[in-house]
Amino acid sequence: MRDFRDAKAMAQTLRQSLTTKDVTISHSESLELVSKMLGVADWNTLSAMLGADRGNIIAPAARLKTSTALYPAIPLRDLVPFPNATYPLFVGRDSTVRALNQAFDGGREVVVAIQRKAAVDEPRLADVYEIGILAQLLEFEPLADGTFRVLTRGLKRVALRSFAVESAAYQAEVADVSEGVARDARNLIRRIYQRFQDYTAAHGILVPDIWLFFDQTRDPGQIADTVATRMKLPIKDKYELLAMLDPMKRLERIEALLDLSQRPVSVDYAATKRRALDHADRRRHQYATLEHLLLALTEDASTSAVMRACDADLGKLTQSLVRYLDNELKHTVIETGSAEPTAAFKRVDQRAVFLAQEVGYPEVTGANALVALFAETRSPAARLLEEYGISRGRANKAIARGVGKGEG
Template structure:
């Protein structure tokens, strides 16, 4: 026995043998019994031991021909993979598991296909997008609940010509796609680098390796893919980046997505920001804080609807904010001058357009500013929201239902 696949086969044989004797055990129970046959405590121990002892050489990366090639396939519900990126996948559908077994028994290559609708349980060709990714399987780990964690590395784009469950396993017929010539785009790459720093800061994304990548390559397509893989976008918008085959056009799309300086702001949110400044000016405060902004949000049609969906009592929230502004900010009262937004206020306002993009809003609204406010965990505004039951998780659920 060389690796855990042999142990799985033994477990399957054991289950079938016991079934003929009118004894039924679960898949996980059979794995545990096989582990004990080897004198080990459980399946996790056996799996780890066999992985550690495995000395198989890495499988060579197969080259697609111009003709159609057939591969095991994995449909993805909520992920758009890109070349040169590594992804952990969690799979449980039987047809997907069988496809992974076939891939591990073969060249360790599999086609990752993106579903158009996550709710489809048994996708066919019409249920997946045309462009997918040929990927290499790196590791397959069984989990206690009977599902599997598989680690994959994207290789390159392919076009799907067929996709179906054949012999209980998903398979896809694909052809190689041409991505076109790469031209010099140093100015655009420099601009994307600058914008992406703002983007990662707004989303709290740590990508130290990416800065080295920007310095070491001038390949427009690779840079676009590496940035796209880390962006938070609706599945449809992210797929459009994957399906943009021309490297320069893909880079231009990335540039446009990262430059949110011209993203439209809703009339409600513009009025909310003006009202926040008025709250500060009326109290002769030197600064406009997040508490001024949150007070204005309680009258914002979009943001207030979401807070109400979280069962917040807006009247009591307003009372708490007014009490804070009138009693706790006396030290920033000035005799003359217009109030200036605090650094936290500016961060929330700068973060809101990225969050609008992430959920597919055509314009920035008070809802996006409300979500952006949660990152300012030390602010009294965030504390007051928590006290009234308004959390990031509840707000996200309300947005998913279309509230606001």
């Protein structure tokens, strides 16, 4: 089904079929029946969820409850919150501030809606995703620039029935959603536990409490949400996890996102890694270091594009790398054998996979490896990048503009 017109066609077919059996229902009754067959409370909700001008919609996989409630609401541009997590939010839109004031004057509960497009300044129902979060307001602090810092804690998923400005403040009518019954998932949880350790190490994420949480919790939904909260993903991918109401499917999706082997590597980057090993082998170096990798990256199409966007002199950088490899690594020369990647080389390669996922690249490219290299602050490679004006911030800005993405 692509939009609500398909549902209308289903309703018309249902009505005609019943007529042949001497059962007469109105068109509106047939629409309501089709809505309930699809697990949605009523036709108005289904029509809103499947509007033709709201592309890339992920519909809830569980039945919405029929009762609704009205809350103050706030739209978010660049964050997807999850239940049982605390988030600092920074808000400045007048309609949002008024909604927060209403929430603090009332029960301190607010609906958090996720915008489909960050550029929309005055979102309406068509501009936000169907599934949001009911959150509790903990702190409300004015800032010097006229905006506000709001500390919130996610309580539960809700389905948005309406989202609009009422009395100059955002309000949302929402229904609770059923997330189904959690099944035993000990083996899956064990695999995620192991892979998430690699993920946090690659990103430098400190989560001292989460390992105890894994030991004490066996709820697939809670574990999936706890991991999803800490993963760095594009907004669309994060929302996909929020909208997966089945706890097991959500946990399985988390496992897939943590599986490095599922992320394809671009042809150019694969060739770049081989070239780095060749640079070491030609010099009979025992190890392929980050400097060998960086030299190979200067010849990589996506990486060199990012470096040029940082106004780097690739010629001089290449000369410095060659001098370093020829003069500073003589003690690593061996008579026979092939070069082995150092632990730092392997860390950068692994980190590049996660960074590609984080920025939404379909393939891992050399540009991702370049950004991954900045974390190795003690390496001569990182110092040379700094010397030639290639910083992580400037590289990230270039990548955000689409530089180095490759064909994908």
